[in-house]
Amino acid sequence: xxxxxxxxxxxxxxxxxxxxxxxxxxxxxxxxxxxxxxxxxxxxxxxxxxxxxxxxxxxxxxxxxxxxxxxxxxxxxxxxxxxxxxxxxxxxxxxxxxxxxxxxxxxxxxxxxxxxxxxxxxxxxxxxxxxxxxxxxxxxxxxxxxxxxxxxxxxxxxxxxxxxxxxxxxxxxxxxxxxxxxxxxxxxxxxxxxxxxxxxxxxxxxxxxxxxxx
Amino acid sequence: xxxxxxxxxxxxxxxxxxxxxxxxxxxxxxxxxxxxxxxxxxxxxxxxxxxxxxxxxxxxxxxxxxxxxxxxxxxxxxxxxxxxxxxxxxxxxxxxxxxxxxx
Numbered sequence: 608x609x610x611x612x613x614x615x616x617x618x619x620x621x622x623x624x625x626x627x628x629x630x631x632x633x634x635x636x637x638x639x640x641x642x643x644x645x646x647x648x649x650x651x652x653x654x655x656x657x658x659x660x661x662x663x664x665x666x667x668x669x670x671x672x673x674x675x676x677x678x679x680x681x682x683x684x685x686x687x688x689x690x691x692x693x694x695x696x697x698x699x700x701x702x703x704x705x706x707x708x709x710x711x712x713x714x715x716x717x718x719x720x721x722x723x724x725x726x727x728x729x730x731x732x733x734x735x736x737x738x739x740x741x742x743x744x745x746x747x748x749x750x751x752x753x754x755x756x757x758x759x760x761x762x763x764x765x766x767x768x769x770x771x772x773x774x775x776x777x778x779x780x781x782x783x784x785x786x787x788x789x790x791x792x793x794x795x796x797x798x799x800x801x802x803x804x805x806x807x808x809x810x811x812x813x814x815x816x817x818x819x820x821x
Numbered sequence: 822x823x824x825x826x827x828x829x830x831x832x833x834x835x836x837x838x839x840x841x842x843x844x845x846x847x848x849x850x851x852x853x854x855x856x857x858x859x860x861x862x863x864x865x866x867x868x869x870x871x872x873x874x875x876x877x878x879x880x881x882x883x884x885x886x887x888x889x890x891x892x893x894x895x896x897x898x899x900x901x902x903x904x905x906x907x908x909x910x911x912x913x914x915x916x917x918x919x920x921x922x923x924x
Contacts, residue, residue, distance in 0.1 A: 623860075634867065641842055641863040647885065648843040669858020678864025 614749045616646055619665050626671035630678070638678070641706025642668065693723055693808045700732055701801045711738055723811045728804060735800045736793060743794040750786060828865055828874075829908070830855060832893055832901040835875060839892035841882075842866065866891055873901055 620643055620730025627635045646668060655661040668674075696717040718732045719723065737740050827849075834840065834848050845866075856862065858866045869875045874897035882894045893901070 637867065638863055641889070642860050642864075644858065644888070645843050645846065645863070651884065667859055669860040671860075674860035674864060677861035683891055690896060759857065 610656055610658060610661070612650060612655050615658060615661045615665065616643070619646070619668075619671070621670040623674065626675045630675065633676075638674070642674070654760075674743075678680065678719045690808060692717065693721060694805075696721060697801050697808075698750050700804070701739045701797055702741070704738040708738065708741070723808055725807075726803065728807050731800055732804055736796050740794070740802075743790070743797065746793055747790050750790060826868060826908075827855065829901055829904045831862070831865065831869065832874060833905075835891055835893040836898060836901060839878075839890045841880075841888040841890050845891065854866050869897070873897075 620639060624635070624639060627638055630638065646664070649664055649668070653664070674815060696714055699710050699714025700718060701714075703712070703714045715733055718729055724732070733796055738745070829843065830849065831845065834845060840848065842863060846862050849856045849862070850859070866875065870877060870891075873894060875891045876894050877889050877891050879887045880890050
């Protein structure tokens with residue numbers, strides 16, 4: 608009884624074919640032809656008597672996705688491009704809100720048109736927090752202003768313990784702590800997002816290098 | 822790094838004589854540590870051809886279907902020369918620092 612390697616070869620080639628799905632048709636066909644010839648020549652030289660031997664031979668040829676990746680991961684031009692645009696994007700998201708909000712909008716547009724960040728990064732960059740630091744400053748300003756109004760005119764504590772005017776929740780310790788925490792969060796969140804985007808940017812820039820160009 | 826250097830090893834082998842894919846992979850495989858998976862040579866060859874560093878021609882084989890032979894072009898030779906010079910300098914520089922660490 609002799610071993611028939613054909614099913615194993617076909618299985619391998621169909622895996623390679625689907626791994627190469629995104630390649631242009633001609634390139635894909637050429638790659639499949641070359642690899643099939645390679646396998647057949649290897650087989651002609653050292654015939655495989657068992658499935659285990661055949662699988663070893665195919666292991667040497669390599670993982671289909673790895674083979675396809677070897678052709679697509681070319682020395683990337685994008686990685687050598689300066690990170691200027693991305694840095695500008697992060698700064699605009701953080702500080703652009705101070706420029707009549709338009710700066711922030713430009714930042715969002717740059718963020719979404721970049722191919723450096725993933726969808727999750729982009730969502731985070733947009734929604735934590737819209738307007739960036741300007742929003743935080745605006746909110747803090749509002750609260751301080753309202754607080755000043757509340758304690759100076761609307762609510763007056765007299766020495767005898769009575770109170771005139773409307774003293775609303777503003778005086779409750781819980782509310783003060785809540786508002787303070789909220790404001791701190793609004794202030795810190797855009798900074799954290801900016802730092803996160805910067806870190807993602809660095810990672811992305813490091814990854815594809817590793818190929819020395821003459 | 823290995824892949825960046827590998828293409829020049831391929832060019833050097835092809836500069837000696839033209840070879841077909843399987844033959845080339847075997848020649849590379851004779852030196853341990855150069856090729857981890859044989860199939861990745863083919864996308865590399867395809868790229869070298871697109872860059873004009875190698876060219877191909879079909880030839881009948883004594884057994885089986887015709888084979889695609891790869892040979893180095895003038896541009897390929899030139900690229901190889903430039904790399905060889907750079908590599909020698911680089912190797913000397915690295916050896917200077919870590920050459921003594923050989924186990």
